């Protein structure tokens with residue numbers, strides 16, 4: 001995050017020292033830089049300026065209402081994967097004609113909401129879903145604009161748990177079965193195939209899988225002589241979680257996308273999540289206890305895998321940095337762990353870490369995407385607060401969940 005830096009020994013986001021937030025607020029909590037959110041969105045939009053795509057922010061990466069509002073004001077649409085996300089996107093001021101709905105198991109209830117709100121596209125992922133949409137359209141006396149999500153059988157070369165575009169993955173329809181569907185769906189009078197969509201995975205750091213996908217799509221559209229309004233190229237653009245990784249370079253890809261859109265004469269849709277919101281957030285946590293182990297010392301922090309799930313779920317690495325940095329180092333190996341009663345509730349091993357003590361504070365970095373939105377009440381712990389920073393000011397964008405309410409429900 002460009003807006004994150006040490007001033008002297010103290011960690012700042014934008015123009016605010018995190019120490020100032022800690023004076024009046026109990027850890028753990030999420031903090032986000034508004035400036036960074038705006039910067040990331042505009043940078044993405046600018047990279048693809050010539051193509052003028054519709055940018056549908058993947059709401060599942062961070063569904064905080066205030067963050068959706070910021071993105072809505074910047075002109076973003078939304079990619080939603082549930083009825084709840086759909087209603088939240090609308091509440092954030094995102095117009096229905098900028099919303100696309102993905103997911104393999106949409107319910108009748110969710111589809112009815114999408115149809116009656118007249119969203120831009122329902123991206124169907126199976127023949128059965130398209131049939132259900134057609135039947136619901138008939139009942140509601142509407143012709144429904146759909147996209148079909150294809151599974152192009154392309155390896156995104158990412159962690160297996162976030163790969164979605166291979167034949168073994170449950171997402172989308174194979175090209176072979178899509179062709180069969182086209183022949184058999186002529187009788188479906190209440191749907192109109194306006195788009196094809198693909199989303200091959202997440203945290204993709206090379207443009208090669210995206211290039212392959214463009215080739216598959218342009219060949220198919222030409223072969224089938226499809227007359228589409230949109231091609232939805234999904235999200236998945238990777239960011240650098242470590243200093244060694246490089247974020248994906250989108251400027252080369254943007255030229256290919258531009259040529260592709262001219263050739264097929266369609267408007268392009270993107271569904272970025274992580275690349276917009278990933279590096280904008282920190283999870284601030286207190287060191288509760290330090291315990292000597294046999295091979296390493298355990299730094300037990302007050303944030304757990306229920307607050308931040310990515311390390312447990314995807315073996316993800318997120319660098320942890322001190323809020324007030326000391327110049328002396330600790331020689332022993334340490335491991336940051338959380339309080340949850342699961343062995344996977346751990347956040348990384350370090351050597352030569354700057355000196356830290358019990359009651360000091362640390363920040364887990366790059367937690368803006370799939371952080372808060374993946375959090376849960378596991379171990380009956382309340383959902384934690386979310387705070388938005390703008391220059392030298394901060395405000396709550398979600399209050400900590402009330403513990404009494406939680407135990408009574």
Ligand SMILES: *Cc1c(COP(=O)(O)O)cnc(C)c1O
Pocket residue numbers: 058060061079081102103199201202203234235236237271272273274275369
């Ligand atoms: C999760 C998801 C995205 C967003 O992926 P990122 O890697 O966060 O950009 C986009 N489209 C669909 C269909 C998704 O399921």
